[in-house]
Amino acid sequence: MKNETGILWLVVGPSGAGKDSLLEGARQCLKDSPAHVFVQREIIRPAEAGGEDHIPVSVEDFEARRSAGAYALSWGAHGLFYGIPISIEENLARGAHVIVNVSRSVIEEARARYADVRVIDIKVPRNVLEARLRARGRESEQDILKRLERAEAFSLEGPGVVKFSNDRPLAESIEAFAALFTR
Numbered sequence: 001m002k003n004e005t006g007i008l009w010l011v012v013g014p015s016g017a018g019k020d021s022l023l024e025g026a027r028q029c030l031k032d033s034p035a036h037v038f039v040q041r042e043i044i045r046p047a048e049a050g051g052e053d054h055i056p057v058s059v060e061d062f063e064a065r066r067s068a069g070a071y072a073l074s075w076g077a078h079g080l081f082y083g084i085p086i087s088i089e090e091n092l093a094r095g096a097h098v099i100v101n102v103s104r105s106v107i108e109e110a111r112a113r114y115a116d117v118r119v120i121d122i123k124v125p126r127n128v129l130e131a132r133l134r135a136r137g138r139e140s141e142q143d144i145l146k147r148l149e150r151a152e153a154f155s156l157e158g159p160g161v162v163k164f165s166n167d168r169p170l171a172e173s174i175e176a177f178a179a180l181f182t183r
Helices: 019-029 059-067 088-093 104-113 126-136 141-153 170-182
Strands: 007-012 036-038 071-077 080-085 097-101 117-123 161-165
Touching: 007 019, 007 088, 007 104, 019 036, 019 097, 019 170, 059 071, 059 080, 071 104, 088 097, 104 117, 126 141, 161 170
Parallel strands: 007 097, 007 117, 036 097, 117 161
Antiparallel strands: 071 080
16 A cells, blocks of 8 residues: 555554553644544453553454454464554545554564554663563563563664654653654
């Protein structure tokens, strides 16, 4: 679909880097702008499970929707499946900035499919990431160590990559993050 005119902003980073907080803050900063669309992901996780605001779907519904072409991008991670609704293409066609939290595993697919893809790679220092992962209490010690190793080993390069360090007070980080979408 490489003929759209909008920008697809892919937000990536390790679990615990603060993606959800930054995205929600930027959404609030840009809520009056029709040129900025923050996409809700469909996830096979109950709505009350915590974490980001998402559209819960069953495994069966997810598979049926994926087979029917209802997702622009989809992936599995950590025992869950995630889908980005195909409706993003309508927003891109009208020239909008479409902003979505995705897995790093779909970056190349998005680059191949869409004309203007920017990737915001959110990083935090290891000690901050470790403290955040421990504070949320969702992972075992072994899982925390694996996540920390993956975060350190991963380096994202390529066209349209913006490195963003989320190590300031939250209000400052949100302001700087939201400003990326208005350049």
